[in-house]
Amino acid sequence: MYETNYHRASSIDDAVAQFAKGTDSKFLSGGQTLLPVMKQRLAAPSDVIDVAKIKDMIGIDVSGDTVTIKAATTHYDVAQSEAVQKAIPALAHLASMIGDPAVRHRGTIGGSLANNDPAADYPAAVLALGATVKTNKRSISAEDFFKGLFTTALEDGEMITAVSFPVPAKAGYAKMRHPASRFALTGVFVAKTKAGDVRVAATGASQSGVMRVAPIEQALKANWAAAALDAVMIPANGLLADIHGSAAYRANLVKVMGQRAVTAAG
Amino acid sequence: MSTVKLTVNGKAVSVDVEDRTLLVHLLRENLNLTGTHVGCDTSQCGACVVHVDGRAVKSCTMLAGQAAGSNVTTIEGLAKGDELHPMQAAFRDNHGLQCGYCTPGMIMSAVDIVHRHGGKLDEETVRHELEGNICRCTGYHNIVKAVLDAAGRMKVAQAAE
Numbered sequence: 001m002y003e004t005n006y007h008r009a010s011s012i013d014d015a016v017a018q019f020a021k022g023t024d025s026k027f028l029s030g031g032q033t034l035l036p037v038m039k040q041r042l043a044a045p046s047d048v049i050d051v052a053k054i055k056d057m058i059g060i061d062v063s064g065d066t067v068t069i070k071a072a073t074t075h076y077d078v079a080q081s082e083a084v085q086k087a088i089p090a091l092a093h094l095a096s097m098i099g100d101p102a103v104r105h106r107g108t109i110g111g112s113l114a115n116n117d118p119a120a121d122y123p124a125a126v127l128a129l130g131a132t133v134k135t136n137k138r139s140i141s142a143e144d145f146f147k148g149l150f151t152t153a154l155e156d157g158e159m160i161t162a163v164s165f166p167v168p169a170k171a172g173y174a175k176m177r178h179p180a181s182r183f184a185l186t187g188v189f190v191a192k193t194k195a196g197d198v199r200v201a202a203t204g205a206s207q208s209g210v211m212r213v214a215p216i217e218q219a220l221k222a223n224w225a226a227a228a229l230d231a232v233m234i235p236a237n238g239l240l241a242d243i244h245g246s247a248a249y250r251a252n253l254v255k256v257m258g259q260r261a262v263t264a265a266g
Numbered sequence: 267m268s269t270v271k272l273t274v275n276g277k278a279v280s281v282d283v284e285d286r287t288l289l290v291h292l293l294r295e296n297l298n299l300t301g302t303h304v305g306c307d308t309s310q311c312g313a314c315v316v317h318v319d320g321r322a323v324k325s326c327t328m329l330a331g332q333a334a335g336s337n338v339t340t341i342e343g344l345a346k347g348d349e350l351h352p353m354q355a356a357f358r359d360n361h362g363l364q365c366g367y368c369t370p371g372m373i374m375s376a377v378d379i380v381h382r383h384g385g386k387l388d389e390e391t392v393r394h395e396l397e398g399n400i401c402r403c404t405g406y407h408n409i410v411k412a413v414l415d416a417a418g419r420m421k422v423a424q425a426a427e
Contacts, residue, residue, distance in 0.1 A: 001286045100399075181310070
Protein backbone atom coordinates (compact mmCIF):
# COMPACT_ATOMS: atom_id res chain seq x y z
CA MET A 1 0.00 0.00 0.00
CA TYR A 2 1.24 3.47 -0.87
CA GLU A 3 1.41 6.07 1.85
CA THR A 4 -1.82 7.74 2.85
CA ASN A 5 -3.16 9.95 5.60
CA TYR A 6 -5.86 8.54 7.86
CA HIS A 7 -8.54 10.79 9.37
CA ARG A 8 -11.44 9.72 11.55
CA ALA A 9 -14.43 11.95 10.96
CA SER A 10 -16.57 12.97 13.94
CA SER A 11 -19.65 13.99 11.95
CA ILE A 12 -20.97 14.05 8.39
CA ASP A 13 -19.98 17.73 8.05
CA ASP A 14 -16.52 16.96 9.43
CA ALA A 15 -16.09 14.12 6.93
CA VAL A 16 -17.02 16.34 4.00
CA ALA A 17 -14.70 19.11 5.24
CA GLN A 18 -11.77 16.71 5.73
CA PHE A 19 -12.39 15.20 2.31
CA ALA A 20 -12.08 18.63 0.69
CA LYS A 21 -8.69 19.24 2.33
CA GLY A 22 -6.97 16.27 0.66
CA THR A 23 -5.66 16.34 -2.89
CA ASP A 24 -7.17 12.93 -3.73
CA SER A 25 -9.35 11.85 -0.84
CA LYS A 26 -11.52 8.77 -0.44
CA PHE A 27 -14.21 8.03 2.08
CA LEU A 28 -13.46 4.86 4.05
CA SER A 29 -16.29 2.94 5.66
CA GLY A 30 -15.82 -0.78 6.38
CA GLY A 31 -12.90 -0.86 3.98
CA GLN A 32 -13.62 -4.39 2.78
CA THR A 33 -13.15 -3.32 -0.83
CA LEU A 34 -11.17 -0.09 -0.63
CA LEU A 35 -8.37 -1.53 1.54
CA PRO A 36 -7.73 -4.60 -0.65
CA VAL A 37 -7.67 -2.30 -3.68
CA MET A 38 -5.19 0.01 -1.92
CA LYS A 39 -3.07 -2.99 -0.93
CA GLN A 40 -2.86 -3.99 -4.58
CA ARG A 41 -1.81 -0.41 -5.35
CA LEU A 42 -4.75 -0.06 -7.71
CA ALA A 43 -5.85 2.94 -5.65
CA ALA A 44 -3.60 5.40 -3.87
CA PRO A 45 -5.72 8.05 -2.15
CA SER A 46 -3.76 10.87 -0.52
CA ASP A 47 -6.21 10.79 2.39
CA VAL A 48 -8.77 8.31 3.68
CA ILE A 49 -11.66 9.76 5.68
CA ASP A 50 -13.06 7.15 8.07
CA VAL A 51 -16.83 7.60 8.33
CA ALA A 52 -17.61 4.30 10.06
CA LYS A 53 -17.80 5.71 13.60
CA ILE A 54 -20.04 8.69 12.85
CA LYS A 55 -23.12 8.15 15.03
CA ASP A 56 -25.51 9.70 12.49
CA MET A 57 -24.31 7.17 9.93
CA ILE A 58 -25.22 4.02 11.87
CA GLY A 59 -28.61 2.49 12.49
CA ILE A 60 -31.83 1.16 11.02
CA ASP A 61 -35.23 2.80 11.16
CA VAL A 62 -38.50 1.23 10.06
CA SER A 63 -41.45 3.58 9.96
CA GLY A 64 -44.64 2.92 8.07
CA ASP A 65 -43.77 1.52 4.68
CA THR A 66 -40.11 2.57 4.63
CA VAL A 67 -36.96 0.90 5.87
CA THR A 68 -34.10 3.36 6.20
CA ILE A 69 -30.61 1.99 6.69
CA LYS A 70 -27.89 4.48 7.50
CA ALA A 71 -24.83 4.20 5.30
CA ALA A 72 -22.23 2.89 7.78
CA THR A 73 -24.49 0.11 9.07
CA THR A 74 -22.71 -3.22 8.65
CA HIS A 75 -24.01 -6.17 6.67
CA TYR A 76 -24.07 -8.14 9.91
CA ASP A 77 -26.32 -5.59 11.60
CA VAL A 78 -28.71 -5.53 8.63
CA ALA A 79 -28.84 -9.33 8.51
CA GLN A 80 -29.49 -9.56 12.26
CA SER A 81 -32.01 -6.72 12.45
CA GLU A 82 -35.39 -8.06 13.53
CA ALA A 83 -37.02 -4.97 12.05
CA VAL A 84 -35.51 -5.64 8.62
CA GLN A 85 -36.23 -9.37 8.88
CA LYS A 86 -39.87 -8.52 9.48
CA ALA A 87 -40.30 -5.69 6.96
CA ILE A 88 -38.15 -6.93 4.05
CA PRO A 89 -36.86 -10.44 4.85
CA ALA A 90 -35.23 -10.70 1.41
CA LEU A 91 -33.01 -7.74 2.28
CA ALA A 92 -31.85 -9.29 5.56
CA HIS A 93 -31.23 -12.54 3.68
CA LEU A 94 -29.19 -10.72 1.03
CA ALA A 95 -27.03 -9.08 3.71
CA SER A 96 -26.46 -12.47 5.37
CA MET A 97 -25.03 -13.86 2.11
CA ILE A 98 -22.38 -11.18 1.51
CA GLY A 99 -18.79 -12.37 1.90
CA ASP A 100 -18.15 -14.26 5.14
CA PRO A 101 -18.86 -13.42 8.80
CA ALA A 102 -15.67 -11.36 9.29
CA VAL A 103 -16.38 -9.35 6.14
CA ARG A 104 -20.01 -8.79 7.21
CA HIS A 105 -18.80 -7.46 10.56
CA ARG A 106 -16.95 -4.63 8.80
CA GLY A 107 -18.52 -4.05 5.38
CA THR A 108 -21.29 -1.48 5.08
CA ILE A 109 -24.24 -0.79 2.79
CA GLY A 110 -23.01 2.70 1.88
CA GLY A 111 -19.56 1.43 0.98
CA SER A 112 -21.00 -1.34 -1.18
CA LEU A 113 -23.25 1.07 -3.10
CA ALA A 114 -20.61 3.78 -3.54
CA ASN A 115 -18.24 1.17 -4.98
CA ASN A 116 -20.93 -0.34 -7.25
CA ASP A 117 -19.04 -3.53 -8.01
CA PRO A 118 -20.85 -5.25 -10.91
CA ALA A 119 -21.11 -8.43 -8.80
CA ALA A 120 -22.07 -6.82 -5.48
CA ASP A 121 -25.37 -7.81 -3.86
CA TYR A 122 -26.87 -4.58 -2.52
CA PRO A 123 -27.24 -2.83 -5.92
CA ALA A 124 -29.74 -5.54 -6.94
CA ALA A 125 -31.92 -4.84 -3.90
CA VAL A 126 -31.70 -1.08 -4.30
CA LEU A 127 -32.71 -1.23 -7.97
CA ALA A 128 -35.42 -3.90 -7.64
CA LEU A 129 -37.03 -2.28 -4.60
CA GLY A 130 -36.81 1.21 -6.11
CA ALA A 131 -34.88 2.53 -3.13
CA THR A 132 -33.66 6.08 -2.67
CA VAL A 133 -29.99 6.80 -1.98
CA LYS A 134 -29.54 9.76 0.35
CA THR A 135 -26.33 11.75 0.36
CA ASN A 136 -25.02 14.79 2.21
CA LYS A 137 -26.39 16.86 -0.69
CA ARG A 138 -29.53 15.24 -2.13
CA SER A 139 -31.70 12.18 -2.67
CA ILE A 140 -31.01 10.02 -5.73
CA SER A 141 -33.44 7.45 -7.11
CA ALA A 142 -32.08 3.96 -7.79
CA GLU A 143 -32.65 4.49 -11.54
CA ASP A 144 -30.40 7.53 -11.51
CA PHE A 145 -27.79 6.24 -9.08
CA PHE A 146 -26.10 3.36 -10.94
CA LYS A 147 -24.07 4.50 -13.94
CA GLY A 148 -22.16 1.39 -14.99
CA LEU A 149 -19.15 -0.58 -13.72
CA PHE A 150 -17.85 0.91 -10.48
CA THR A 151 -19.57 4.17 -11.46
CA THR A 152 -22.37 6.02 -9.69
CA ALA A 153 -24.08 9.41 -9.77
CA LEU A 154 -22.04 10.47 -6.72
CA GLU A 155 -20.01 13.61 -7.31
CA ASP A 156 -16.53 14.14 -5.95
CA GLY A 157 -16.82 14.69 -2.22
CA GLU A 158 -20.44 13.57 -2.09
CA MET A 159 -21.13 10.92 0.52
CA ILE A 160 -23.97 8.43 0.94
CA THR A 161 -25.59 8.93 4.33
CA ALA A 162 -28.54 6.50 4.15
CA VAL A 163 -30.66 4.33 1.88
CA SER A 164 -34.47 4.20 2.08
CA PHE A 165 -36.30 1.12 0.85
CA PRO A 166 -40.06 1.05 0.29
CA VAL A 167 -41.49 -2.09 1.91
CA PRO A 168 -42.71 -4.37 -0.90
CA ALA A 169 -45.66 -6.73 -0.89
CA LYS A 170 -43.26 -9.58 -1.69
CA ALA A 171 -39.56 -9.87 -2.42
CA GLY A 172 -36.91 -12.54 -2.82
CA TYR A 173 -33.20 -12.78 -3.59
CA ALA A 174 -31.24 -15.72 -4.93
CA LYS A 175 -27.66 -15.85 -6.05
CA MET A 176 -25.18 -18.29 -7.41
CA ARG A 177 -22.17 -17.52 -5.28
CA HIS A 178 -18.64 -17.67 -6.54
CA PRO A 179 -17.28 -20.32 -4.16
CA ALA A 180 -14.07 -18.45 -3.29
CA SER A 181 -15.02 -14.78 -3.31
CA ARG A 182 -18.71 -15.23 -2.42
CA PHE A 183 -19.50 -12.47 -4.90
CA ALA A 184 -22.54 -13.08 -7.11
CA LEU A 185 -21.70 -15.05 -10.22
CA THR A 186 -25.25 -13.89 -10.86
CA GLY A 187 -27.84 -12.76 -8.33
CA VAL A 188 -31.46 -11.82 -8.96
CA PHE A 189 -33.72 -9.75 -6.72
CA VAL A 190 -37.45 -9.88 -7.47
CA ALA A 191 -39.97 -7.53 -5.89
CA LYS A 192 -43.72 -6.99 -6.11
CA THR A 193 -44.57 -3.52 -4.90
CA LYS A 194 -47.61 -2.79 -2.78
CA ALA A 195 -49.10 -1.05 -5.84
CA GLY A 196 -48.81 -4.35 -7.75
CA ASP A 197 -45.85 -3.42 -9.93
CA VAL A 198 -43.10 -6.01 -10.48
CA ARG A 199 -39.44 -4.99 -10.50
CA VAL A 200 -36.55 -7.37 -11.07
CA ALA A 201 -32.82 -6.60 -10.96
CA ALA A 202 -29.82 -8.79 -11.70
CA THR A 203 -26.28 -8.34 -10.44
CA GLY A 204 -23.12 -10.09 -11.62
CA ALA A 205 -24.64 -10.52 -15.05
CA SER A 206 -24.34 -7.39 -17.19
CA GLN A 207 -21.18 -5.75 -18.48
CA SER A 208 -22.76 -2.46 -17.39
CA GLY A 209 -23.35 -3.49 -13.78
CA VAL A 210 -26.68 -4.02 -12.09
CA MET A 211 -29.63 -4.11 -14.51
CA ARG A 212 -33.40 -4.44 -14.65
CA VAL A 213 -34.63 -7.62 -16.36
CA ALA A 214 -37.66 -6.70 -18.47
CA PRO A 215 -38.58 -10.20 -19.77
CA ILE A 216 -38.77 -11.54 -16.21
CA GLU A 217 -40.72 -8.50 -15.01
CA GLN A 218 -43.31 -8.98 -17.77
CA ALA A 219 -43.68 -12.69 -17.11
CA LEU A 220 -44.06 -12.20 -13.36
CA LYS A 221 -46.56 -9.38 -13.81
CA ALA A 222 -48.78 -11.84 -15.69
CA ASN A 223 -48.17 -14.68 -13.25
CA TRP A 224 -46.13 -14.40 -10.03
CA ALA A 225 -44.73 -17.94 -10.07
CA ALA A 226 -41.42 -19.63 -10.84
CA ALA A 227 -43.10 -21.62 -13.62
CA ALA A 228 -43.98 -18.36 -15.36
CA LEU A 229 -40.29 -18.00 -16.24
CA ASP A 230 -39.96 -21.43 -17.85
CA ALA A 231 -40.41 -20.05 -21.36
CA VAL A 232 -38.48 -16.81 -20.77
CA MET A 233 -35.28 -16.38 -22.79
CA ILE A 234 -32.66 -13.92 -21.51
CA PRO A 235 -30.48 -12.54 -24.32
CA ALA A 236 -26.77 -13.17 -23.75
CA ASN A 237 -25.50 -10.09 -25.55
CA GLY A 238 -24.03 -7.51 -23.19
CA LEU A 239 -23.57 -10.03 -20.40
CA LEU A 240 -20.29 -10.68 -18.62
CA ALA A 241 -18.08 -13.51 -19.83
CA ASP A 242 -15.00 -14.55 -17.90
CA ILE A 243 -13.09 -17.55 -16.59
CA HIS A 244 -16.01 -18.35 -14.25
CA GLY A 245 -18.78 -18.44 -16.82
CA SER A 246 -19.75 -17.50 -20.38
CA ALA A 247 -22.39 -14.91 -21.28
CA ALA A 248 -24.80 -17.71 -22.23
CA TYR A 249 -24.23 -19.39 -18.87
CA ARG A 250 -24.97 -16.16 -17.05
CA ALA A 251 -28.07 -15.56 -19.20
CA ASN A 252 -29.39 -18.91 -18.05
CA LEU A 253 -28.42 -18.10 -14.46
CA VAL A 254 -30.49 -14.89 -14.57
CA LYS A 255 -33.55 -17.00 -15.32
CA VAL A 256 -32.77 -19.76 -12.83
CA MET A 257 -31.91 -17.34 -10.03
CA GLY A 258 -35.07 -15.40 -10.91
CA GLN A 259 -37.11 -18.57 -10.45
CA ARG A 260 -35.44 -19.34 -7.14
CA ALA A 261 -35.98 -15.76 -5.97
CA VAL A 262 -39.70 -15.95 -6.78
CA THR A 263 -39.97 -19.24 -4.92
CA ALA A 264 -38.17 -17.68 -1.94
CA ALA A 265 -40.50 -14.68 -2.03
CA GLY A 266 -43.56 -16.95 -1.90
CA MET B 267 2.86 8.81 11.37
CA SER B 268 0.12 8.69 13.97
CA THR B 269 -0.12 7.50 17.52
CA VAL B 270 -2.69 4.72 17.78
CA LYS B 271 -4.06 3.93 21.23
CA LEU B 272 -6.00 0.75 21.72
CA THR B 273 -6.48 -2.12 24.15
CA VAL B 274 -4.96 -5.45 23.16
CA ASN B 275 -5.71 -8.54 25.23
CA GLY B 276 -6.75 -6.35 28.14
CA LYS B 277 -3.66 -4.14 28.09
CA ALA B 278 -3.72 -0.50 27.01
CA VAL B 279 -1.09 0.14 24.35
CA SER B 280 0.05 3.20 22.44
CA VAL B 281 1.95 2.68 19.19
CA ASP B 282 3.43 5.10 16.65
CA VAL B 283 2.77 3.78 13.16
CA GLU B 284 2.49 5.00 9.59
CA ASP B 285 -1.13 5.70 8.65
CA ARG B 286 -1.05 2.91 6.04
CA THR B 287 -0.21 0.30 8.69
CA LEU B 288 -2.66 -2.58 8.84
CA LEU B 289 -3.91 -3.82 12.19
CA VAL B 290 -2.23 -7.19 11.62
CA HIS B 291 1.15 -5.51 11.19
CA LEU B 292 0.69 -3.42 14.32
CA LEU B 293 -0.04 -6.62 16.23
CA ARG B 294 2.81 -8.67 14.76
CA GLU B 295 5.56 -6.14 14.26
CA ASN B 296 4.98 -3.51 16.92
CA LEU B 297 3.54 -5.69 19.68
CA ASN B 298 5.32 -8.94 18.70
CA LEU B 299 2.02 -10.83 18.86
CA THR B 300 2.94 -13.19 16.04
CA GLY B 301 0.16 -15.68 16.74
CA THR B 302 -2.00 -13.73 14.29
CA HIS B 303 -0.92 -14.83 10.83
CA VAL B 304 -0.97 -13.36 7.35
CA GLY B 305 -1.92 -16.02 4.82
CA CYS B 306 -3.36 -14.64 1.61
CA ASP B 307 -3.32 -10.91 2.43
CA THR B 308 -6.42 -10.55 0.23
CA SER B 309 -9.20 -11.03 2.85
CA GLN B 310 -9.94 -14.58 1.73
CA CYS B 311 -8.11 -16.97 4.02
CA GLY B 312 -8.91 -15.81 7.56
CA ALA B 313 -5.50 -16.61 9.11
CA CYS B 314 -5.45 -13.02 10.42
CA VAL B 315 -8.82 -13.06 12.22
CA VAL B 316 -8.89 -11.27 15.57
CA HIS B 317 -11.75 -9.83 17.61
CA VAL B 318 -12.30 -6.08 17.52
CA ASP B 319 -14.87 -4.91 20.08
CA GLY B 320 -16.12 -8.48 20.33
CA ARG B 321 -16.54 -9.16 16.61
CA ALA B 322 -14.34 -11.35 14.42
CA VAL B 323 -12.62 -9.30 11.71
CA LYS B 324 -9.81 -9.81 9.23
CA SER B 325 -6.95 -7.78 10.63
CA CYS B 326 -5.24 -7.67 7.22
CA THR B 327 -8.21 -5.66 5.95
CA MET B 328 -8.35 -3.00 8.63
CA LEU B 329 -6.05 -0.04 9.15
CA ALA B 330 -4.46 0.24 12.57
CA GLY B 331 -6.05 3.68 12.81
CA GLN B 332 -9.52 2.19 12.38
CA ALA B 333 -8.90 0.15 15.53
CA ALA B 334 -7.91 3.17 17.64
CA GLY B 335 -9.95 3.21 20.83
CA SER B 336 -11.07 -0.37 20.29
CA ASN B 337 -10.69 -3.50 22.33
CA VAL B 338 -8.73 -6.12 20.41
CA THR B 339 -8.38 -9.78 21.36
CA THR B 340 -5.84 -11.98 19.61
CA ILE B 341 -5.15 -15.70 19.90
CA GLU B 342 -2.62 -14.85 22.65
CA GLY B 343 -5.44 -13.37 24.74
CA LEU B 344 -7.66 -16.46 24.88
CA ALA B 345 -5.94 -18.78 27.36
CA LYS B 346 -6.06 -18.08 31.09
CA GLY B 347 -2.41 -18.55 32.00
CA ASP B 348 -1.59 -22.20 31.37
CA GLU B 349 -5.24 -23.15 30.99
CA LEU B 350 -6.24 -23.29 27.34
CA HIS B 351 -9.48 -21.69 26.20
CA PRO B 352 -12.11 -24.43 25.64
CA MET B 353 -11.85 -23.83 21.88
CA GLN B 354 -8.09 -24.31 21.95
CA ALA B 355 -8.46 -27.46 24.05
CA ALA B 356 -11.10 -28.83 21.68
CA PHE B 357 -8.89 -28.23 18.63
CA ARG B 358 -6.08 -30.16 20.35
CA ASP B 359 -8.34 -33.02 21.51
CA ASN B 360 -10.05 -33.40 18.12
CA HIS B 361 -6.88 -33.11 16.06
CA GLY B 362 -8.32 -29.97 14.47
CA LEU B 363 -4.96 -28.86 13.13
CA GLN B 364 -2.03 -30.20 11.22
CA CYS B 365 0.49 -27.55 10.12
CA GLY B 366 -1.23 -25.01 12.37
CA TYR B 367 -0.91 -22.00 10.12
CA CYS B 368 -4.65 -21.34 9.83
CA THR B 369 -5.36 -22.36 13.43
CA PRO B 370 -5.22 -18.97 15.20
CA GLY B 371 -7.69 -17.51 12.71
CA MET B 372 -9.84 -20.64 12.82
CA ILE B 373 -10.02 -20.47 16.60
CA MET B 374 -10.82 -16.76 16.70
CA SER B 375 -13.57 -17.21 14.09
CA ALA B 376 -14.87 -20.30 15.89
CA VAL B 377 -15.11 -18.51 19.25
CA ASP B 378 -17.02 -15.73 17.51
CA ILE B 379 -19.40 -18.28 15.94
CA VAL B 380 -20.11 -19.88 19.31
CA HIS B 381 -20.66 -16.47 20.91
CA ARG B 382 -23.18 -15.53 18.23
CA HIS B 383 -25.07 -18.82 18.06
CA GLY B 384 -24.71 -20.13 21.60
CA GLY B 385 -26.36 -23.51 22.11
CA LYS B 386 -28.13 -23.47 18.73
CA LEU B 387 -25.02 -24.42 16.81
CA ASP B 388 -25.20 -27.32 14.35
CA GLU B 389 -22.74 -28.78 11.87
CA GLU B 390 -24.24 -27.04 8.86
CA THR B 391 -23.98 -23.64 10.53
CA VAL B 392 -20.37 -24.24 11.54
CA ARG B 393 -19.41 -25.26 8.01
CA HIS B 394 -21.24 -22.29 6.49
CA GLU B 395 -19.79 -19.76 8.91
CA LEU B 396 -16.22 -21.02 8.64
CA GLU B 397 -16.18 -20.28 4.93
CA GLY B 398 -14.01 -17.22 5.50
CA ASN B 399 -11.26 -19.41 6.96
CA ILE B 400 -9.23 -21.63 4.67
CA CYS B 401 -7.33 -24.73 5.82
CA ARG B 402 -5.23 -26.69 3.33
CA CYS B 403 -4.39 -29.64 5.59
CA THR B 404 -7.32 -31.07 7.47
CA GLY B 405 -10.23 -31.19 5.07
CA TYR B 406 -12.15 -29.29 7.79
CA HIS B 407 -13.73 -32.41 9.26
CA ASN B 408 -11.91 -32.32 12.57
CA ILE B 409 -12.10 -28.55 12.73
CA VAL B 410 -15.89 -28.75 12.58
CA LYS B 411 -15.86 -31.49 15.21
CA ALA B 412 -13.66 -29.33 17.43
CA VAL B 413 -15.95 -26.31 17.12
CA LEU B 414 -19.04 -28.34 18.02
CA ASP B 415 -17.18 -29.96 20.91
CA ALA B 416 -16.01 -26.55 22.16
CA ALA B 417 -19.52 -25.10 21.86
CA GLY B 418 -20.63 -27.68 24.42
CA ARG B 419 -17.64 -27.00 26.69
CA MET B 420 -18.15 -23.23 26.50
CA LYS B 421 -21.80 -23.65 27.47
CA VAL B 422 -20.77 -25.72 30.49
CA ALA B 423 -18.07 -23.20 31.40
CA GLN B 424 -20.55 -20.34 31.12
CA ALA B 425 -23.07 -22.15 33.29
CA ALA B 426 -20.40 -22.71 35.94
CA GLU B 427 -19.46 -19.02 36.11
